[in-house]
Amino acid sequence: MSAAPAVEVEGVAKRFRMYRERNQSLKAALMRGGRASFDEYWALKDVSFEIPQGSTFALIGENGSGKSTLLKCIARILEPERGRIRTHGSVAALLELGSGFHPELSGRENVFLNGSILGMTKRELERKFDEIVDFAGIEPFIDQPVKNYSSGMYMRLGFSVAINVDPDILLVDEVLAVGDAAFQEKCMEKFVDFRRAGKTVVIVSHAMGSMRTLCDQAAWLDRGSLLDIGRADAIVDRYVDKGHEKGVAPGTAGGANAEARVGSGEARLTTVEMLDASGTPATSFRTGDPVTVRVGYECTERVEQPAFALAMDTVDGMRFWAHHTRDGGLELPFIEGTGHVDLVIPALALQPYTIDLSARILDHTLTHTYDFRRHCYRFVVETGDHRESGGVVALGGRWTADLPASASETAV
C-alpha cells in the first residue's frame, strides 16, 4: 500500500438551500422581487482529510450528518461552496438507490449507457457484458425495461456495472442495506478483491459489524463536521460506544439520538443488566451460559397492568430477538414504587457476537410506551463448549450421518 492519498478533501463546505416555498416559476421569482426565499443549511462544514490509496475507507455518522453529501462531492455530482477535492485515478460511484438508469430502456441498453458514462468504451463493455450480467444475476430480465425491475435487481445491476468498470476509486453509499445476504457476500468479496488490486473503496454503511472488519480506516462525521478519523475498528467502537453512552445517560440525548429514550414516564426503567450464573452483572458470556436479564423500574404513580419487553440487536443492526411479559405468560396486575422483573434464560443460544439489548415498559395493550431505552446494555458472547460455525444463533444441532456400510467400514 502506497502512502499517497487517493482522495484529498481540503476544507470542504457544502451549503444547501431549503426553499420555504418551492416554486420555480418566473412569476414567483418576480413576485419575490428577485430575492429568493430560502434558508441556508450547511451540510458540510470545513471537512478536511485524506483517503490513502489502496485503503478501504469507512465513512460513518448519524443520519443527516453529511455522508452522502460528501460522497457526492467526491464524485463531482455536487460542487462544494468552499474547499477543494482532488481525486487521483478514475472514480465510480454507487449512490443510494441504484445508479442513474433510464427506466424506459432495457437492462442491456442501460448497461451500455451507464458504462459509457463511467468511461468504458463500447469494446470494453462488450467484453465485460456477460460478467456484469452474471454478477448481478439478472440474466433472464436483461432485455426488459428496468422500470420492471425490483429494487434489489436494480441495485444489483448498478453495483455490477460500477464495480466492473474497474475504477481506481469506488464510492459506495448504503447499498449493502438492500439485496439479499448472498449478494451482499459477493459484494464483500469484490471489495476484498479491490483492496488486493490496490484500489481504493469508500463505503458508507450502518452495518457497523462489517465496517469494522472490512475497512482499515474510518472517518466519523457529525452534523457536517469531521469528529474523528483513524483505524476503522477504533473509530467504529468509539462511534458505537457513544451511541451506547447516550442511551444510558438520559437527558444528554439530543438531536439524532433523541430516539434513544422515549416514553410518557409514569414508569421508568432504572437499571437494565444481565447477570451470570452467580448473580453478578456481566457483559461477557459464553455460548450456552445461563443468564438472567434484570430490569429495574421506578414509578411516579401506580401503573396498572404493565408489560415489560426486551429486544436484542446485533452490533450491525439486525433485530434477531424480542420477547415481552404478556407473550411470556406473566400478567402483572400493577406496579408501584420501585422493583424489578427478571427474564431467566437457561442457556444463551447465541454464537460469538456483540449484542445490544433494548428494554421497554408498555401498557397492557402494548401500544403505549411508558419508557423505552434503546441499546442500553451491550454484551459480548464468546465461544463456549458448544461451538457452531457462523451466524448469530446457536441452535445446538447435532450432525449424524447415515453412511453406506462400505464407507462406515473404511471410516472405522
Next chain:
Amino acid sequence: MSVIGDLKDSRGLLVNLTLREVRGKYKRTLLGQGWSLLNPIAVLLIYTLVFGFVLRVPVPIGENSGVQIFALYLACGLIPWTFFSNSVTSGMGALLGNANLLRKVYFWRPTLVVASVFAWDVTFAIELLVLMAALLIVGSMPLPWLPLLLLAVVLLTVFALGIALMLSVANVYFRDTQHFVSIGMQLWFYATPIVYPYSLIQDQADRMAADGNGFPLETIYRLNPMERFVSVFRSMLYDNTWPQWGDVLFCVVVAAASLGIGIWVFTRSQHRLVEEL
C-alpha cells in the same frame, strides 16, 4: 481550452446518448422511424394547402433551376427551421429530462444537450436527402453545393446548440422557460420567410418608403439569424446559386456568438444544477 478537452473525453458517451435519443424518439410507435419522415411531410402538406392554395402566396421561380413549386420552396426553408426549433426545444429539456442520471453520476453535463441536438441532426440529414431527391426529379441541381450545404448544417447546429445550452439551465431554475420558448418559437417562425417569400417583405418596405415612412423594415427583418440561414439553404437548394457571402458570414458570426454565450451561461450557472433538479 478545457471545454474541448471535456468534449473529447465525452466522445463515447456522446455517441451513446445520441443513439439513445435517435432510437428513443419513436420507440413503441407503430411506424417507428417512419415518423421522422411522415411528420415533416404532413406539416408540408398542411402549409402547402393553407398558404399555397388558400392564401395563394406567390411562388418564386428558382433563379438557375427554373423550378416553381410552392411545396419545394417551402420545404427548403421549413426543413432547416424544423431542425432548429426541434433542437432548441429538446435540448432545452435535456437536463430536466435526465435528472435521474445527473443525480447519480458525474459526466460532462453539456453532453446531454449536445446529444439531443445531434439526434435531430440525424433527422435533418434524412430530410435533406429526401428533399434533394425530390429537387433532382423536378430539375434542380443542388449537388455542386453539397460541401457548402454541409457547412450550413454545421453552422445551424452550432447556433441551435448555443441557444439550447442557455435555455437548458434557465429551464432548471425557472420551469416556465419552456412555455415562453414555445410562444417565442411561433413568433420567430412567422418572422422568418418560410411560408412566404422574402419578396413580400420587400414589397411592404417599398410601399412604406413610397408613403414617406422611414421605418427600416428590411434592415430589422434581416437581423433575424434564421432569415439568413433560410436564405443560405434556399439559394443552394432551390435557386442553385451561391449564397450571398454576407449571409454566410452573418451565420458564422451568430453561430460562434451563440455557442460562446451558451457555454458561458452554462458553466456559470451549473454550480447548483443538480440540487435544483
